[in-house]
Amino acid sequence: MPRPRQPPLRLVRLEAAIVAGVLSSLRYLLADFIGDDDDAPPFLPDGLPDGAAPVVSEGIHRLIEYQGPSYAKLYVGRLRRFVGRRGVDDAMLVEIAQLMAMRMSYEDPIRIAQLKFAELEMAPGGPHVQHADNVCKFRLDELTGALPAVIAEPILDALEWVGWVHKPISIRFSTKSRWGIRRLKIEASLRRWRLFSVRYAKERVWVEHWLHMIDRSLTKQPKAASAIVQTATMVQGYGDAYRQGLADWHAIIDGLAKPAFDGVLPLPDLAAAVAEARAAVTPDPQQAALKRTIAEIRARVQFESQQPVVPAKAGTHNL
């Protein structure tokens, strides 16, 4: 019986190359839609102090797991602005790296689903161990904001029209049933479109605003730079706590830091003023205590700056 004729190896290779080329073109064409991120993980920035390397490396791994290698590259690019910069010591760089990784991995419903699913997979007793459910309270605009802008914007418009934008919604993240796990997987898979979401656009602006304030502080008031870096800890979590933290942060930055950098507010010790204002932060949506404290600080420094400067007595500083 004659053996079936095999196609020549060269022809097989050519076919494989054509198929690979076509698939690659299709992946490129649909990259935005399928959320493909086949970038290589980023390297640590040049000139990074040895003490900061483990923290930055951890940040990179966290953001690759959170979103992907391209997102981790953005983190490294942002961090590079401060490596070797005058006024930024190793401790401050570590703090910026830590807080930036934290803020760049903000807690949206997708992140909570990712964490819950990871908890299931990493459980010491195996994936069959029962875990407690997480019930998280989001606002409707927060939930919708996690979707791509093209879908979210009309929904947000409709919610605003109905008056439900701030309506609280409780979401259960459960691994107790197969349906719960399936739902977690679906929610976590939405990460591929996270960078197109309404929420991401806002978070991107927030991180840049915070970095910009650090940059201006290093130029205008280097002593206050550390206090400005630490303000990022004010914005954490999700739901009402997140909104409150964000509003408090804006109140302090817009009321004290920015006017001081612009030269409108003669605030010689910005770090102390920020600390005083932060001490007045309470979980009050009206921000009454915080606004009062900021107004007091502003009035005080304006008053002090209008006082005539009394020359110091000779030799007083030596006493």
Added chain:
Amino acid sequence: MDTSHLAEHAGAASSFFASIFVVATLSMRTMIPLRVFGILTNIILIASAIPTHNYATLLLHTVLLPLNAYRLHQMLQLVRDVKKSVNSDLSMEWLKPFMTERKCAAGEMLFYKDEKADSMFYIVSGRFKLVESGIELPVGAIVGELGMLSPSNIRTQTLECIEAGMILSVSYTQVEELYVQNPAFGFYFLRLASARLFQNIETLEQRLAQYAAPAPASAASGPA
């Protein structure tokens, strides 16, 4: 005399003729020839649809014909305007039809220093300031046009709105699309960007000369 069979033959012949144009249209690599062939195809398909009473095709291509013509007109006008700009005031006003309006409130930051640039802006009204240098930009200024061609794509200053106003914005992706679709536009855009860059270098050289000029004078007057 029954002429229906003649109309049928004419319809079949024109359909075959139109198919050739459809293939030719789809094989075009750039936008202007594609639109021209698209218009020719529309005309032939309209002509072939009349004798065969194919009203669906007739309606479709009657809609597509003005659409193709309008897009072709837009492309040709764009090339003409960029070419004109290269030879005159180097303005970027030709980009305005492709830009989207955006209102800005006082205190709003349009972009931050060291951020990756992804769009350019045209100031229509209001007051805008470059934070780091303190320079206020006039109405009609274009911001961020060179960022598109720079390898790092990094913003060198922060732009803040200090008095509410209106801006027009266009993303680099949109300009890249125009560039890729239309080689003539791409060529003139490059010439325009280079001319603006050389203009900036010239301004800097003049400023440098101004700074350098008083130094010998003051040195000379010092001993006197």
